[in-house]
Amino acid sequence: MLLRITIQQARVGMFVHRVDGNWLDSPFWTRSFKLAQPRDLVRLRQSAITSLVIDLSKGVGPLKASSALALGGSRRVAAQRAAPTSRLPTSEERELRRAAAMLHRTTRKLRTLFETVGAGDGLDTAVVHEVVADIETAVRERPRALLTMTRLKSKDEYSYRHSVAVCALVTHFARFLSLDAQTIQNLSIAALLHDIGKITIPSELLGKPGKLTGEEMALMQTHPQASYDLLQDERDLPDLVRDLCLHHHERIDGRGYPSGLAGAAISLPLRILSICDVYDAVTSIRPYKDPWSTKTALARMSRWHGQFDPVLLLRFFQSIGVAEQDLRKAGADLGPRAA
Template sequence: MLVTIKTEDARLGMFVHAVAGGWMASPFWRRHFVLETAGDLRKLSAAGIAEIVIDLSKGIGPAAAPHRPPFLPAPVADATMAAVPADAAEPHPPSRRRRAPISAEQRAQAVVDASKVIVQAMFDEVRLGRAIDVQALTPVAERIVESVTRDAAAMLNVTRLKTKDEYTYVHSIAVAALLIHFAQTLKLPDEEVSALGLAGLLHDIGKMAVPKALLDKPGKLEPPEMAVLRHHPEKGHALLSAGGGLPAVVLDVCLHHHERCDGRGYPEGLRGDQLSLAARMSSICDVYDAVTSQRPYKRPWSPSEALSRMRSWSGHFDVELLDRFIESIGIHPVGGLVRLQSSRLALVIEGNDREPTQPRVRVFYDIPTRHRITPYDATATVAFDPIHRAECGQRWFGDDWDALEAEILAGPPSPLTPIANVMSKGVLS
């Protein structure tokens, strides 16, 4: 016998047959299950599910409402209580301990946890050969948009924390968050931001057509194995095309997120001018999350190390777009030129794993006076002198930038010297 009850009335031992909003709204992987722990009850409540359908033939039913037999008289107060003041008749209720306010990271973690369940469920359905219910992912993308808009740093930090067992699912959520934040930084329209979030969630759906043993292999893939893996963009594109109703950008990102600007990517070997903005953005976000995540076969790179290496890969990314990405997440790679809040230029000389947005820098140039200053090293903290934005050395110092950069990094502190003698193209303020 099936009975619908309010979620607040759920009890341990109940057999849940269905939840309001359908299976994709459920925080549980199984369609039908028994409520076995207090954590199960908390999951239902946290997911915002108003009602559940329980099966009385397989579990317990609702608790009986307390009632008083109609023939019992109402209790009469003892005569000795008549003289006791009303406020003394009842003991004071115990004071409730105030809960600590929920942090931005906790809010972001809740979004990731709820999204992970739905993404994993959908991916597993695809692996079993079932159709994709794309409509179920739209609310997930919208929740990620809201979380990134509320506190991007918290969301991006949380998505970096993933185990090898959940890498595929959380990687999709992380790429969605990175694409959303990147798109917001580029001031793309809201509908494009949401579509890119959905694209991030589905960009690796083709991996569900790849043998799981290959995806989970702890060592480096052999050439034949890599050839199999490299077909996942095409397989994903075919799966999404068959379902229909998706924005074109979702199909584009799924098919082209492994292309390179020099034409050496896959599956089509397109060059930079043949790739859409969304494809070039997704390539950056996909690689950045992959190399900063714990994988079965490699340690994660720190954000600063990852961005430094990505900047050194000739032909892989759209260079201007990569610089905008670096600016968007506020993590500057070693060797990058930055402008400090004090209107001084500095080179990043060391990353900061605990506070990635506050690296060690070597300050060497004063913008208002347009002079070099005696170099000094400092940590670019909010209290000291935070980084305002990334800068381009060639724009400031022209063709002399490479030599000047090497001198600043390698040489001893130099005296205050006008910069005019090393400039070939003037200073941009």
């Protein structure tokens, strides 16, 4: 039996079926988990989560069953949500500071890494693995803080922060889809390096706020091939990583670039990377544009017929905690799944 409870009723031994609200508000990597340790309970109470759905068949219930609410009684939960939470304000600040420190460290390493490759001195794969591990830890321990920090992108650091954010998103999404560890690792590396070819594009063009001219667009669209070329001699990198970098702007309907791949020619890892890449770009805070909310991104991206795998797109938004009614609404706008 599923039961919705307030965060104050949570106790060790409960099995959390899901947290209400956005996944990014949860300090936990997975949607369902057992509250096994007191420190897990503390982390949960220090988060922005205000209510949970627990599974009584897999763990203990609340101490006062009468004050909990079986699923379906929305009025009471609404009242509980409106009540002030006991969240410690300093905890969130601490998490944000840690995420910012990680981001600062990672951005510095990525800048050196990209510039070294651009100078023809080869890729330091040990640093790549170090950065991927750092991001994986941050997403597991403080996903909301990390993605809050990566949304804000200055002109100078856009590419690096975008790489970190996409790496975080694909790592989470691939785990959500239960992909094997090797594929997740390759996807995370590709997410970090997919736009490395942008170091060959003039910085005025990368930061141009308005619409690009035809000539500028053609130049911009050379960056996936440039990413591939810069990495082609890196024998430590699996071919899958290079292929993902080369094809991350392909579309399911064949109207992408550089090769116009379509349907089944676009692999699952590539479909994942493509969704996460665009999601981060449209939700980023830039000096010249308003970021889209997650809900707006869902509504608009699901109407871009032919760009993404429609079923996978809904799974992605499910993985970051979008409510089921919003997913159903977006699903009505989507066409049949591409081959």
